[in-house]
Amino acid sequence: QVQLVQSGAEVKKPGASVKVSCKASGYTFTSYYMHWVRQAPGQGLEWMGIINPSGGSANYAQKLQGRVTMTRDTSTSTVYMELSSLRSEDTAVYYCARDPEFDYWGQGTLVTVSS
Amino acid sequence: EIVLTQSPGTLSLSPGERATLSCRASQSVSSSYLAWYQHKPGQAPRLLIYGASSRATGIPDRFSGSGSGTDFTLTISRLEPEDFAVYYCQQYGSSPRTFGQGTKVEIK
Numbered sequence: 001q002v003q004l005v006q007s008g009a010e011v012k013k014p015g016a017s018v019k020v021s022c023k024a025s026g027y028t029f030t031s032y033y034m035h036w037v038r039q040a041p042g043q044g045l046e047w048m049g050i051i052n053p054s055g056g057s058a059n060y061a062q063k064l065q066g067r068v069t070m071t072r073d074t075s076t077s078t079v080y081m082e083l084s085s086l087r088s089e090d091t092a093v094y095y096c097a098r099d100p101e102f103d104y105w106g107q108g109t110l111v112t113v114s115s
Numbered sequence: 116e117i118v119l120t121q122s123p124g125t126l127s128l129s130p131g132e133r134a135t136l137s138c139r140a141s142q143s144v145s146s147s148y149l150a151w152y153q154h155k156p157g158q159a160p161r162l163l164i165y166g167a168s169s170r171a172t173g174i175p176d177r178f179s180g181s182g183s184g185t186d187f188t189l190t191i192s193r194l195e196p197e198d199f200a201v202y203y204c205q206q207y208g209s210s211p212r213t214f215g216q217g218t219k220v221e222i223k
Binding site for chain 2 (some may be wrong): 035037044045046047050059061095097098099101102103105106107108109
């Protein structure tokens with residue numbers, strides 16, 4: 001069965017970076033693009049970007065351009081989302097979700113940014 | 116960017132009642148690439164409807180989606196206790212992908 005398993009919760013200081021992983025199983029990793037979505041406390045869902053696990057190309061939400069990088073490792077069927085220059089507003093639960101309709105989601109990773 | 120506006124913000128209903136949720140797009144959604152998700156606290160969102168009206172695998176038939184162009188609707192025919200949650204629409208016909216702000220369905 002399809003599974004997306006994310007890395008564990010992180011606590012970071014403002015200005016630091018965080019890298020969240022999402023390991024896929026149960027399907028052909030390179031056949032489906034992967035998205036990252038986040039939800040800040042009390043807020044709605046925010047699309048962050050998409051990566052093509054086959055070629056590695058990525059496309060990011062404009063507001064995160066320059067701070068977010070999405071990569072993949074085909075040998076382990078894992079995609080990564082790295083967010084730099086963290087600020088308190090980046091405190092959120094981060095999800096990976098499979099393209100195109102987001103039919104499968106990771107369990108979520110809480111990233112807390114606090115001094 | 117396509118802006119999705121959901122209404123109402125909160126829907127207060129009793130179990131057994133019918134829920135009608137609206138999602139309006141600022142411009143036409145390509146090929147009805149509109150999806151609905153259910154989101155409960157502490158859980159990942161769950162895909163309910165894709166292609167505006169197709170139920171995802173395992174979704175009960177009390178959930179139905181309709182609409183095209185700029186106006187879409189999610190209907191829950193008879194609310195079960197487990198249906199009280201936040202519901203989001205999302206368009207996946209153009210980039211960037213966008214979500215509506217959500218409709219909370221709460222117990223009256």
